[in-house]
Amino acid sequence: MKKSFCQSCSPTGQMFASCCPLADFSFCLVFRWSRYLKIKFTKNDSIQAEVDLLGYCAKEWKEETEQARQMREAYEELFWKHHVKYIRQVREDNYCVLRAVLFQIFSQGIPLPPWMKAIDVLKLPEKLLYSQGCNWIQQYSFGPEQYTSSNTLGKLRKCIDMLKNQWVEISSIKDPYERGNLCSALFGDESTEHQMYEAVKFIMLYQVIEAYECLANKEHIPSFFHLLFTRDTSLDPLSYMMNHLNSVGDKRGLDQVDMFLLGYTLKVKIIVYRPFKFNSADFQVNYMEAYQRDWHEVFLLTEDDQHYHIPVTQI
Incomplete structure (x- = not known):
């Protein structure tokens, strides 16, 4: 049967x-x-299990230097005032921000953004190529993979399909323990991981293209886009893709303005703790705009603005 x-x-x-x-x-x-x-x-430990925050700090910053003392103070501040009790270490590659953010979205059961439900995201590559004349998207690069095939659109569809299916499936699981177990398993499959991150990158590019067209039509766009388009390396969507997105996952991670774009694309507030900026206004950075206060929150922790881990308030 x-x-x-x-x-x-x-x-x-x-x-x-x-x-x-x-x-x-x-x-x-x-x-x-x-x-x-x-x-x-067969997992590759791209996201490790929770460990005690202060225990992690004591191990990593045990020297009696001024920097180490400041870092210990910063971690104590996170523990007592921000209620961060644990940390999940994230593999330190050039996908680490995407990995840490997407893992939290999935493990929290945050649903697919409404805008991704309203349109057929699987058809975005064709839409941009044929309807909006962006034939240059065929130069899209898939991170560390040296992809030279002419079927860029087909590969993009496959990546987007993987992201959407996994997101819808995991967010439908109501039991947080079961959802957490499946997330840990999913983020141990490197091939699946990379496909999802490349899908997120491409959807970020789609948002940049949409914002650029709105700017050309003198329509309102979120303020961070103005910063993005004033950089010499990202004056338009093509230069943004060629000079920034194409190398994410390979030679570089995300810049600060990219963090705004990532949160805007996935409709989450990204809140970053930066212990190395302790006792300054930059100790905590919120990547969101005022009108986005009702979005779900994800938290990151970084010691150098390059590699990011996941702070956890409770298990």
Whole structure:
């Protein structure tokens, strides 16, 4: 007898409107658990388990230098006043910001942004190429992968499809423990990870293109876009892609203005703790604009503005 799958257990990633009444519930549980175990035992530890924040600090900053003393004070401030009790270390590569932000979105069960539900995001590559004349998007580069095929649009669709399916599936899981386990497993699969990050990068590019057209039509755009378009290296979407996005994941991470763009694209507030800026106004930086206060929050912690980890208030 052919098995039916419920919404979150389809092996092909196909999403159904509701659980099929013929679905074998026990079979679905076994399928989901076996998938989790398969990924878990091949995981690459891109996001580590929670460790005590002050214990981490004592290990990393044990010297008796002025810098180390300041860092210890900063971590104590985070522990007592900001209620950060744990830290999850994130692999220190050029995807670390995307990894840390997307992991929190998934683990919190934050739903897909409304704008991504309102349009067919899978058709964005074709829309930009054929409807908006952006034939230059075929020069899009996929991070550290040396991709030279002519089928850039097909690869972009595959990446976007992976991101959307995983996002919808995981956000539909109501049990936070089960959702957390599946997130940990998902972010242990490097191939899947990289596809999702490349999808996020391309959707960020889409937002830049939309904002540039609004600017040309003298329409209102969020203020950070003005900063982005005044840089010599990102005067327009093409230069932004060629000089910035194409190398993210390969030679560089995200700049400060990119953090605004990332939060705006995913509709989350990105709040960053910077212990190395302790006792200054830059100790905590909020990447959002005033009207975005009702968005979900994700938190990052950085000691150098290059590599980012995840601060945790509770497990």
